[in-house]
Amino acid sequence: MEPDNNNRNQQGPGNNRRQTFWVITICLIISLMLFSVFGDMMNRTTSKTITYDQFLEMVEKDQISKVELEDEKLIITPKDAYQSGMTMTYSTTLVGDENGLNDVLKGTGIEYSKKAPNVAASVASAVLSIVLPLVILLVGWNIIMRYMNKGGGMMGIGRSKARNYVQKDTGVTFADVAGEEEAKESLQECVDFLHNPAKYVQIGAKLPKGALLVGPPGTGKTLLAKAVAGEAHVPFFSLSGSEFVEMFVGVGASRVRDLFDEAKKAAPCIIFIDEIDAIGKTRDSHYGGNDEREQTLNQLLAEMDGFDSSKGLLILGATNRPEVLDPALLRPGRFDRRVIVDRPDLKGRVNILKVHAKKVRLDETVNFEEIALATSGAVGSDLANMVNEAAILAVKHNRAAVSQKDLLEAVEVVLVGMEKKDRVLSKEERKIVAYHEVGHALAAACQKNSEPVQKITIVPRTMGALGYTMQVPEEEKYLNSKKELESQIVVLLAGRAAEDIEFGDVTTGASNDIERATKLVRAMITQYGMSDRFGLMGLAEVESQYLGGKAYLNCGDETATEIDHEVMKALKAAYGQARQILLDNKDALDRIAGYLIIQETITGKEFMQIFRTVQRERTAQTELPEQ
Incomplete structure (x- = not known):
């Protein structure tokens, strides 16, 4: 029984064609009727008003075949009255009386007659010429509406668009x-x-x-x-x-x-x-x-x-x-x-990747769990886009199947954009970006509660980043401790600290880091109850939690001012901690930044190898005097 219901409720292409046919047919009929009515009106006698002197001149030149007198008005029919499919006449007001007109026409051979005015016919003609087209339009409009709007309002506006x-x-x-x-x-x-x-x-x-x-x-x-x-x-x-x-x-x-x-x-x-x-x-x-x-x-x-x-x-x-x-x-x-229907967890992201990769040819290097770990917070549409981007990249590199490298690159494309290979940074800017990114990485490596570094690059991206440091968690987490959040803030501010330490000056490159760090500190104080000064007091409310979750302060102006002071104090402390970490590891900062300037992109494994090598060399140097 279901197919019958579906057919009855669906508007198939056959029904649409029939409706279109009838609408076009009705429009043509209305057009023909209107053309006929107005054609008849056009074919009627067309009159042009002239002066009485012009009438006398036409009489002298023998250009008139007939004259009718109707209510003190002369209707003049010239000998060449029929022109271009219509009858042309002239009209003028009678000057004098009828006897004077008889004297003018006497002996000219012009046919003369007197016509009584037909008021009823004139009124009927005027009414017919106005009413008939309106009636035809209304009838046609009603028929069109019946075909175009069965059960709805005007032009189908009230009909469901389901x-x-x-x-x-x-x-x-x-x-x-x-x-x-x-x-x-x-x-x-x-x-x-x-x-x-x-x-x-x-x-x-x-x-x-x-x-x-x-x-x-x-x-x-x-x-x-x-x-x-x-x-x-x-x-x-x-x-x-x-x-x-x-x-x-x-x-x-x-x-x-x-x-x-x-x-x-x-x-x-x-x-x-x-x-x-x-x-x-x-x-x-x-x-x-x-x-x-x-x-x-x-x-x-x-x-x-x-x-x-x-x-x-x-x-x-x-x-x-x-x-x-x-x-x-x-x-x-x-x-x-x-x-x-919330954001998927680690297992959910793995399953989503598998669903979207069913029709994609993969090689043996593909590891969906690694990709899922790198895409924490991604939704199904993001993951589908990443799989598709990976397939496009595989074709671009003339590979027969998608590899793990393609998937990882696709993750970067979705998160930070394509590489801008045509953008050439100056030597000084490359050095600044390298120190900035290595500052992030070193702060992460030197703290226990930070996520490990996966990749560092100074290749500009289409979404505006001149470089970035990718951190990937070792496992899926749903809660963050206060120490972990404080470590994140230190990592975010370490890029600016590295610029200050190496160049004695700062740039605009840390704007996004500062914005994220400030937002995180403010959330710790107003939402998470992690402030020593305000304790467990909730000072903000979150609206549109599924659309980014923007927080609005729910406190007085004086408290808001105190919150700003607390945020400033926390950021200053985190920045000082980041500076101290980088000063303690200045030799590692210089060596890794120099290597990054040459290579442009290094993996987390390469970063840790250089960092551990520098640490071993430093330890060996401190132990030599004791021996």
Whole structure:
């Protein structure tokens, strides 16, 4: 029975062609009718007003064949009246009386007659020439609207824009979704209900009317919704929240009604509304009012209350801003479940890489766990992009399969951009960048709570970096201790410290490091309770946690000033610690920076070899006098 429902609700290409044919045919008929009406009007006698003297001159030249007197007005028909498909006449006002006119025309052979004015005919002609075209236009417009808008508003504005996908069109199942096992488990029950509703109805259970998919962009919310439809083998109605809202008030509500009418006919089915916050924002003045959006939301709430979930109609919504949604939309009985689709962990990233690499030819060097460790915080779309970039790089280097080197390079391309080989730094700038990056690496190597260095490079990148130091954790971590955060701050500020130590001056190259360090220190003080002065007091709130999580201070002005002083104090202490580390290892800083200037890029292994060699030499020199 499902294929019949799908065919009945889909607008196939045959239906579109028939509608287009009828619209064109009706437009042609209306054009012909209008042409006929206006053609008849054009073919009627066309009159030109002349003076009475010009009339007398035409009489003398024997240019007139007929004269009619109608209500003190002379209608003059010249001998060559028929020109270019129309009858040309002249008109003039009678001067004098009728007897004087008879004297003028006497003996000229001009046909003369007197015509009584036909008021009724004149009025009917004027009315017909105005009303008939309007009637034809209105009738034609009504016919066109019936074909273009069955069940909607003007020009189809009120019709739902839902795209109906059946199983063969989605082609997505849970096997195609990796890294979100908890979300799949939550949705699996909905799939089972759509497959076997009887066993749930028998025990008295009801299918959740709606499930809200919440998570950062790119985590696979839309993919999960399609997978639910693919697993359940039911029609899939997909819309974006912005498609409901138009300039005209009431259009969105009409589209919601039309969508649910179509879905009820196709049940069991799934309605998926992406970016539902576009119509589901809370109805208060804090986020701004909008009559059209609020009417659309009210209609959506009414429709969700009105349908019977036992018929197998499931609504899925997706958003990355759940905090702005209206409470009425989130209460039980509407969106009963909230499914968190968060950033994948280490195991999830490995599985995602494997899913996206199914159709990619790989060689034996590929190690997905190493790539997953290097991409902490990446979402599914990022990882898919990295696999694709690796395949492109393999083709670029004329390799038959993707290698681990291609994948690692693809990670760098996605994170910091392509290498800018055409940008040539001066000798002085290359030296500054080399010391800056080696400063980061040395600060990381000399602290116990830092992540190991994977790579150092001074090759400029398209995203603006003149060089960078890549650190890769040894294992996946979900918590950071205070000491680890303090080590991160020292590493961030060590680049600026290296510039100051070597050149006695600083550059603009540390701007991003300073920004990140300041943000981290401020979070430690206001959010993590890691300040000795403020203790466990929460001083900031995070909004839009799935869109970067921007923090806003929740304190008075005096406290905010004290926070600034604490941030300044912590940064100054971290910078002093970074300077001391680099001063203690100045010989290693010089040697590694010189090697980096020549090689441009060195691995973490090469960096540690040089660093340990310098340490051994330093130890040997200090022990010589004692011997």
